[in-house]
Amino acid sequence: MANTDPVLIDLENDPPAASVADAAPVPDIDTALPSGLAMQMAAGLAARKPSRLVRWFWSLALALVGAFASIALWDFLTGLMLRNPILGWGVTGLTVAFFAVLLVICLREIAALGRLGRLDGLRQAADTAIAEGDLGAARRVTKRLLSLYQGREDTRWGRDRFAHLQDDQMDAPGLIALADHEILGPLDVAASREVEAGARQVATVTALVPLALADVAAALTANLRMIRRIAEVYGGRSGVLGGWRLTRAVMAHLVATGAVAVGDDLLEPVLGGSILGKLSRRFGEGLVNGALTARVGVAAMEVCRPLPFAAGKKPKTRDIIKRSLGGLFSASSKS
Numbered sequence: 001m002a003n004t005d006p007v008l009i010d011l012e013n014d015p016p017a018a019s020v021a022d023a024a025p026v027p028d029i030d031t032a033l034p035s036g037l038a039m040q041m042a043a044g045l046a047a048r049k050p051s052r053l054v055r056w057f058w059s060l061a062l063a064l065v066g067a068f069a070s071i072a073l074w075d076f077l078t079g080l081m082l083r084n085p086i087l088g089w090g091v092t093g094l095t096v097a098f099f100a101v102l103l104v105i106c107l108r109e110i111a112a113l114g115r116l117g118r119l120d121g122l123r124q125a126a127d128t129a130i131a132e133g134d135l136g137a138a139r140r141v142t143k144r145l146l147s148l149y150q151g152r153e154d155t156r157w158g159r160d161r162f163a164h165l166q167d168d169q170m171d172a173p174g175l176i177a178l179a180d181h182e183i184l185g186p187l188d189v190a191a192s193r194e195v196e197a198g199a200r201q202v203a204t205v206t207a208l209v210p211l212a213l214a215d216v217a218a219a220l221t222a223n224l225r226m227i228r229r230i231a232e233v234y235g236g237r238s239g240v241l242g243g244w245r246l247t248r249a250v251m252a253h254l255v256a257t258g259a260v261a262v263g264d265d266l267l268e269p270v271l272g273g274s275i276l277g278k279l280s281r282r283f284g285e286g287l288v289n290g291a292l293t294a295r296v297g298v299a300a301m302e303v304c305r306p307l308p309f310a311a312g313k314k315p316k317t318r319d320i321i322k323r324s325l326g327g328l329f330s331a332s333s334k335s
Contacts, residue, residue, distance in 0.1 A: 112237060116246060119234060122148070122306040129172045130308075138172035142179045145306060148235055149183060154190070158182040180307050184234075188301070191233045192315050195297030196324035198226030199290040203325055207286025219289055223247065226293070227300045234304045250300045287325055294320045 077095065081088030122144055129137035142162070149155040162182040169175040202222045206215040227247050231237065294317050302309065 113245070115235065115237060116231065116304075118148070119304060119306045123308055126176055126307045130176060133172050135170070135172045135175065138175045139166075141307075142166065142175060145179055145183060148306060152235075154186055155183055158184075158186060176307060177310050180310050180313070184305065184307060187233050188313075188315070191230045191297075191301050191304075192320060194226055194229045194233065195294055195301070195315075195320055198222055198297055199294040199320065199324040202293040203286040203290025205286075206289045207283045215285075215289070219293070223293060223296055226297055227304075230297065230300045231304045234301075234306060246300070246303065250296060250303055290325050291317075291321045294324065 073095065077088060077092050080091060122141065125137065125144075126141045128134075129141055146159055146162075149159060159182075162179055165178060165182070166175060169178055202219050205218040205222065209215045209218060224244070224247050227250060231246060298315055298317050298320065301315065
């Protein structure tokens, strides 16, 4: 027969039961600050330098494809001319016209690379003239700068004013600073507007596109377009190869300096307090990606500019973020 007597358990020596209040809080993943993943991935893709083996692979692959295509085209044209001379000559004429257009495109790409190299050489010459205090070198730099913008209406007033005031400058830094202020001032404003537009576009697209990697492609495309337009503002109209080379240079600089990393001071001082924690995750990512695009734009201005920024004249990323993303934030907070 089973024992039905009550069982007594002594709890005096047992540890007290754990309180719910003492338990660690459950982490809230949705409240984590956005990291700007799309822009970081886009910057990494643009700045990545292929290995020597990969470059050899693509070079040999293109050479083989070009050789096979050339032989096949030659056999096709010669065979067609034997079968039907009139049709063969017609197709040959179209082929020659195609390669003529291709040659023009290649020449334009070479000219675009030359323009970018001209801007870079002018900036290096200005740096040297300022560092050495060489007034003669500074005058040669300003002469090259005037030649660069000869015929551009948006710089005509500044060029005339510089020509009127340049004789008053007795040192190299003062002369280059005068050229910077009078000639490049309007161009800096136009380039800053391009940066604001690019940051706003990236912020909007990455906030609204929910597909994985689609926001990365959108951010990379928008940054390529923005950098190309900034180069055009400063007179360095870049082609496809020049634009990609310029983008790689800008992104590599940002990755090397850690400017693509998201810090606590990126948006909070501009938009106020811990405002990112109150936004939706997707919209917060859009704002951070837009802010990182502003950083890319400022770096592109430094790379594309024919003169180095004077002390205190470099555009502040915070000001650009505030102008470009402040309206987006206000509109979103009201909705």
